[in-house]
Amino acid sequence: MSGTVTCSRCRRTAAAIERGIFYTPELEAELRAGVCVDCWNEWQRAEVMVINELKLNFMDPGALTVLTGQMREFFALDSPAGGPAAAAPSALPPDVNLKNPATDESE
Numbered sequence: 715m716s717g718t719v720t721c722s723r724c725r726r727t728a729a730a731i732e733r734g735i736f737y738t739p740e741l742e743a744e745l746r747a748g749v750c751v752d753c754w755n756e757w758q759r760a761e762v763m764v765i766n767e768l769k770l771n772f773m774d775p776g777a778l779t780v781l782t783g784q785m786r787e788f789f790a791l792d793s794p795a796g797g798p799a800a801a802a803p804s805a806l807p808p809d810v811n812l813k814n815p816a817t818d819e820s821e
């Protein structure tokens with residue numbers, strides 16, 4: 715028995731995760747403290763789909779960043795307690811000017 719947690723995803727107080735692959739010790743601590751075992755089991759299935767859908771290759775160090783980002787979103791780890799999960803900020807600041815230096819239209 716590993717006690718109960720208040721889950722950040724389903725917001726119930728439910729059984730905590732007992733075992734799993736957590737990628738990083740920080741993520742493990744966060745997930746054990748804030749995600750219930752039912753949501754964890756849902757993620758296990760979602761994770762396979764994410765990996766397949768995004769064609770994640772774990773030889774690429776960026777793949778883990780993508781996967782843990784999806785995981786944080788899935789569990790609503792970054793949303794304020796009680797707030798809407800949809801309020802996640804964009805990865806880019808709004809004033810970033812994405813201009814393409816290869817396109818030189820000076821003619």
Ligand SMILES: [Zn+2]
Nearest residue numbers: 721724750753
């Ligand atoms: Zn839950």
